[in-house]
Amino acid sequence: MLHKGATVQGIRAQYKVDSLIGTGGLGRVWKATSPDGDTVAIKEPLTEGTHEQVKVNCEKLTLEAIVLERLTGVRPPLMSQVTQCYDLNQEVREHIVRFLDIDRVTLPAALVLSFINGKSIDDMFRSSGPADSRRIEEYIVTILTVVKSLHQHNILHRDISPHNLITRREEDNGPILVDFGTVKEGFNQLTVSGAQWSQIVKPGYSAPELALGLASPSSDLYSVAATLLFMYTGVNPQYLRDSSGNLDERKKDLSRIPPSRIQVLKKALSFHPADRYQTAEDMLSALAGQLRPLLVPHIVAAGRKIPIKSNMVLGKLHDCRDDCRRKGFSGAPDIAINDPASYISRHHARIRMGAGGECYLEDLHAVSGTALRRSATTAFERLSPGREYLLHDGDVIALAYSPTKGPYMTVSYHAG
Secondary structure: OOOOOOEEEEOEEEEEEEEEEEOOOOOEEEEEEEOOOOOOEEEEEEEOOOOHHHHHHHHHHHHHHHHHHHHHHHOOOOOOOOOOOOOOOOHHHEEEOEEEEOOOOOOOEEEEEEEEOOHHHHHHHHHHOOOOOHHHHHHHHHHHHHHHHHOOOOOOOOOHHHHHHHOOOOOOOOEEEEOOOEEOOOEEEOOOOOOHHHHHOOOOOOOOOHHOOOOOHHHHHHHHHEEEHHHHHHHHHHEEOOOOOOEEOOOOHHHHHHHHHHHHHHHHHOOOOOHHHOOHHHHHHHOOOOOOOOOOOEEEOOOEEEEOEEEEEEEEOOOHHHHHHOOEEEEEOEEEEEOOOOOOOOOOEEEEEOOOEEEEEEOOOOOOOOEEEEOOOOOOOOOOOOOOOOOOOOOOEEEEEEEOOEEEEEEEEEEE
């Protein structure tokens, strides 16, 4: 355990611990100083508790380090697990906490991050009450822009809340998203039981399915909407719902919210994932009053809505070669997914539209398999290659699936 005056030997530099910033359920954050005098934040996992809990805490820190280095680190990367960094635009990068250093390449016990001199949205709105509508609108657009970029890179944050959004004191350019420890990036995610997930989720802010270990882009959008609701009211959203889990419009705290925003909140906070906004772009359009529903069968993949046209192949982004043609594929996939880890096959699965507009899914003998989760169930079924499966509205398709690690990347089907 770190303490005031301790030193942390990172790979890039040595840091002196100054004071404790705070302790959460899985770790501690310390304020420290770098050799050039800059203030940094250092995270360490809690080592008290059961062996299983300590293991989860350490895994959470490692996962956060990997994902944050991919998102905000400088090249060349430090961590052996990081083979590629994402090219985010500056507008997005400046609203994600920045990776600086670690104390060792594998299984780090300390993660060095940029220090944000500010307050969380939770503290800010509890102390001063709800902000003016203009600031709320600016904040939520910033948050959704970041979430949109994460989803485009197959990343689910899974812990968006007012507690994990920090605004700077000196210049308020919008909130910065922190705490990526429960993130899902492909097969990279915490390996915890359902019972442990129920301890990780935040009441009022986490989508209901997270307690079952299930997640989709709409889970993050649920949390964004809950954060928006808190900014308008200063009240945890769990106290603004009725017994069915829907917004209770009889609550006087909701009277200060514009009716157009109530409609956006009601949809984004729907209990069933299929009833929510499916992309951050859709939610941004709804807030701007410009949403045009897509009324034809489509899938949602990497933050995009893609209409289905007759036969469409999903697969890894690549240049088709002779071996592709020998297997009967005449060109690149219709829906090409950038997957440096290569779990998704070059021609992974096919969606075919029938004469009546119904759609069928077929696994094209993908090495890592394809799985399907029906909208009304919680379990994935691995598909038999070469067989067609009728799709239903809200079904979730896993491109690459492991019985122990779960889905690698998911796309969802919508009947329109």
